[in-house]
Amino acid sequence: MAETAPFWSESERVRNAIVDMLLAAEDGYVSGQAMSESLGITRTAVWKHLQHLMELGFAIEAVHGQGYRLRGHPDILMAPLLRRRLPSACRLGQDAVWVPRVDSTNALAWRCAREGAPHGLVVSAGEQTGGRGRHGRSWFSPQGGLWMSVLLRRPIPLSRAAEVTLLASVAVRRAIGETTGLWPGIKWPNDIVHHGRKLCGILAEIRADGEVVEQVVLGIGINANIPADAFPPELRRTATSVLAETGTPVDRLALAAALLAAFDPWLEALADDRPAFAELAEEWRAANVTLGRWVRVATPTRLLVGVAERVDDRGVLYIRTESGKVCAVHSGDVLF
Amino acid sequence: MLKIDDIRDLIRLLDESSLTELRIETEDMKLCLKKALTAPVTPPAAAAAAVAPPPAAAASFLPSPEAAAAPAADPAPPAGPAGPAPVQEANIHTITSPMVGTFYRAPSPDAPPYVDVGSRVTEKTVVCIVEAMKLMNEIEAECRGEIIEVLAENGQLVEYGQPLFRVRLG
Numbered sequence: 001m002a003e004t005a006p007f008w009s010e011s012e013r014v015r016n017a018i019v020d021m022l023l024a025a026e027d028g029y030v031s032g033q034a035m036s037e038s039l040g041i042t043r044t045a046v047w048k049h050l051q052h053l054m055e056l057g058f059a060i061e062a063v064h065g066q067g068y069r070l071r072g073h074p075d076i077l078m079a080p081l082l083r084r085r086l087p088s089a090c091r092l093g094q095d096a097v098w099v100p101r102v103d104s105t106n107a108l109a110w111r112c113a114r115e116g117a118p119h120g121l122v123v124s125a126g127e128q129t130g131g132r133g134r135h136g137r138s139w140f141s142p143q144g145g146l147w148m149s150v151l152l153r154r155p156i157p158l159s160r161a162a163e164v165t166l167l168a169s170v171a172v173r174r175a176i177g178e179t180t181g182l183w184p185g186i187k188w189p190n191d192i193v194h195h196g197r198k199l200c201g202i203l204a205e206i207r208a209d210g211e212v213v214e215q216v217v218l219g220i221g222i223n224a225n226i227p228a229d230a231f232p233p234e235l236r237r238t239a240t241s242v243l244a245e246t247g248t249p250v251d252r253l254a255l256a257a258a259l260l261a262a263f264d265p266w267l268e269a270l271a272d273d274r275p276a277f278a279e280l281a282e283e284w285r286a287a288n289v290t291l292g293r294w295v296r297v298a299t300p301t302r303l304l305v306g307v308a309e310r311v312d313d314r315g316v317l318y319i320r321t322e323s324g325k326v327c328a329v330h331s332g333d334v335l336f
Numbered sequence: 337m338l339k340i341d342d343i344r345d346l347i348r349l350l351d352e353s354s355l356t357e358l359r360i361e362t363e364d365m366k367l368c369l370k371k372a373l374t375a376p377v378t379p380p381a382a383a384a385a386a387v388a389p390p391p392a393a394a395a396s397f398l399p400s401p402e403a404a405a406a407p408a409a410d411p412a413p414p415a416g417p418a419g420p421a422p423v424q425e426a427n428i429h430t431i432t433s434p435m436v437g438t439f440y441r442a443p444s445p446d447a448p449p450y451v452d453v454g455s456r457v458t459e460k461t462v463v464c465i466v467e468a469m470k471l472m473n474e475i476e477a478e479c480r481g482e483i484i485e486v487l488a489e490n491g492q493l494v495e496y497g498q499p500l501f502r503v504r505l506g
Contacts, residue, residue, distance in 0.1 A: 134470055136444020158435050162469040189469035204471045211434055300438050300491030315469050330468045330493065331438040 031067035085257035154271035175259035185289035437468035
């Protein structure tokens, strides 16, 4: 299916096939002739694609008379690399588009969706030039981060759609924890934070037909391997990265694969109108850094001050204000 | 405490029934659902015949004063069962909110609104965003015509089924 998807350019398709052949050979050699015949292109064309792959960071050894051997690959979410990290039952991430640079992975994912891209497509980029957060805010997304968007095409009831982003926050937290040993907190509704500074932001955009979601583009931006000093001064108090906190770069392919594998079955539950978030709400609450605290919540119309009393099984936050009134919050920024 | 899904079911039941009003009171909440009153159908001779609108129900929570623990809607209970709904004219479509959330007229605070009074829309025109928990739902017009009224304020919390825009079809 991926091989004919129109959202892949012909050269991407060929390069993915070359990487697949090199990976399949494991430590062995693949001859230029074999690649040329299998792909239906000239040996010169094969060589050009190999050069391009080397520019992307693939270490390819050429031995005269033997062919080409893969000695290493970059830590990017190219389809053949990501697919090998995923459990075969995981529907998310079996197709992937990676680009060195894009305005916004969410915007590119929508373009792919319009061209008929399948459920589970992962769109990622080395850097985003117009990364965006909630309500048009910009999102700092330089080289080193994990900037990805997942296209979901499942008939999720609109009444459960907000659970998608909450579940994504649980999946991201688990993935970071399992991959790095750093177990961050979750700030309502779905920010991943460590000591009050943001490690990851999640933003979903949906298109619904009546009361059923047709498509979701789930944007996940993880400050993975951004050096602490690469953050602009105005962000240093509010943002941090996995690298800055642990001192070790994280394997982004492993991180992405872990979060996709965790998230996949929860999404299927939502599509069956099963209460997926309720099942994980305890884990979400245990990791939550908002509950029980005196907070200020900037809602679009006013500032609420009070105690973050509880979050229900649909993710709605309840704030008890000084007057004793309890207000339900569906959207807003929690400030401490 | 009723869940949104329960209320949705009640709205459907009310729509399908011959009742015009439904009130439920429990210890910690009051719910009042009223159906829009059907306009008298004028004889089909009149060209611009007023037609009976499809039955619509308006929902509202009325937090009862004795139950402070009842979560109140934010920021305020929506304009509730405020009398009979206005009689709908022929060829007018009302775009309603498919979910509870915050209503945004523009993609960002400094961007122009998606649509305004006088804007022409087609089925796929995005007219607004309703956001809940960083899930942005782009609402499409799902009809063809001209926006004649904007019924919600930017940044306001909107309820399921709440009217957002009126569109003159054509």
